[in-house]
Amino acid sequence: MAPLANIRVLDLTRVLAGPWCTQNLADLGADVIKVERPGTGDDTRGWGPPYLKDQQGADTSEAAYYLSANRNKRSLALDFTTDAGREVVLALAAKADIVVENYKVGGLKKYGLDYASLKQINPRLIYCSITGFGQTGPYATRPGYDYIIQGMGGLMSITGEHDDLPGGGPQKAGVAVSDLMTGMYASVAILAALNERHSSGLGQYIDMALLDCQVAMLANQNLNYMTSGQVPKRAGNAHQNLVPYQVFEVEDGHLILAVGNDTQFASFCRLINMPELVEDERYRKNAGRVVNRDSLIPLLASVMKTRRRDTWLADLEASNIPAGPINTIDQVYADPQVIARQMKLELPHPAAGTTPMTASPMRFSDTPIQYRNAPPMLGQHSEDILREELGWGDEQIAALLGK
Known part of the structure; x- marks a missing residue:
């Protein structure tokens, strides 16, 4: 039934x-x-x-x-x-x-x-x-x-x-x-x-x-406005409340990096051989990364351009860092998981x-x-x-x- x-x-x-x-x-x-x-x-x-x-x-x-x-x-x-x-x-x-x-x-x-x-x-x-x-x-x-x-x-x-x-x-x-x-x-x-x-x-x-x-x-965007009094603005492919959580250009295209917590950020910094970012008080916690995204993102963007998409995706997965491709719809239906x-x-x-x-x-x-x-x-x-x-x-x- x-x-x-x-x-x-x-x-x-x-x-x-x-x-x-x-x-x-x-x-x-x-x-x-x-x-x-x-x-x-x-x-x-x-x-x-x-x-x-x-x-x-x-x-x-x-x-x-x-x-x-x-x-x-x-x-x-x-x-x-x-x-x-x-x-x-x-x-x-x-x-x-x-x-x-x-x-x-x-x-x-x-x-x-x-x-x-x-x-x-x-x-x-x-x-x-x-x-x-x-x-x-x-x-x-x-x-x-x-x-x-x-x-x-x-x-x-x-x-x-x-x-x-x-x-x-x-x-x-x-x-x-x-x-x-x-x-x-x-x-x-x-x-x-x-x-x-x-x-x-x-x-x-x-x-x-x-x-x-x-x-x-509108979920979190409603409460972003109600709690701060600040009207949310367009952020392109970036996230209003998490950093780094956006699209990055890589050597042969683009991918999505979705760092959801400070532990993942530390793992990411080790992966890209920039452990000093975790020690920097501006970036150690997500709240700091959100406030200081304008100085952090260019550093990460430069590194992300040094490898091909599939290499990045494999390395990120091995380090338990959330990431994914940007598929066209034909690629969606060819995806092994789908x-x-x-x-x-x-x-x-x-x-x-x-x-x-x-x-x-x-x-x-x-x-x-x-x-x-x-x-x-x-x-x-x-x-x-x-x-x-x-x-x-x-x-x-x-x-x-x-x-």
Whole structure:
């Protein structure tokens, strides 16, 4: 039995934050029914190229972006703005454990699909709304997009090279981290509500906002500001609180050196034949190294340029000093550790034969993740859902789906 076997999720989300949440639930064994607009479906189905190739090498309609967040779900193509479509969603919600939606604030109320309405027919329902700014506050009605949230939430103010260096200035992360982190927080909140329901017997409403999650995920940078009154600035590839903990240029490229404590720093100084640095009061402790980074880093940078990357990595590992390469994504999937952890897999796909997938990082000793389905094609399971979940016959299905 998967951890969430027998849990039913009605997924009214699209793009990334909501689908990332519901893919987590699906990977954990929940039966996730993804309700999509007929004809177009989830917006990300068209967010390409690249698209998944069919067995003849031609593009399918499935964008790689969509594939990344919709594994293990079933797709129901349904227009719930019609009376017939709305009744189907209501019937499914009555049997669901969880509803996840990411429409604008109040967007589902006019269809009777808001929490207050659905709670009347299913008091055990856990209902999670994901929006840019939450259900309250002066920005509640604004649309929220990851890129904007990264800027508003402070991430871009601390990401990128120093302003006075070439290439300096605000920089977004390489993936939609606000969306992804909100999806993760939403997953945790839903599971907590599911556990609480064992005690109360009742569901509850969960209000998730991208901006809230972006602010929360600044972690140590939040407390750096709150405790010092100093606004953190961009530090490029250096760390605000640890030194040396950054990218260094080496003879044939770059590597990451991540000295996390004073013992590691002493080992590093022995490795580079500069034991005098450990005796220098400016550098002996991390606090001193942070304050005096401008004098220390040039000394280390000069030494790091004297050896090739792989030589450094071998020597650093032998000395128990954390370090690593900066891999391109193709190198990631060729890495022996990534291969050993089986982070890439293939799932059968009706249009392409198979589709590549990145595995879930959640590993269980007794109830492992089950990769049941590739991300569904639009409406792939419509007939099955209507027949199996609602007991509809052929005529009813044909009338609704226009077949």
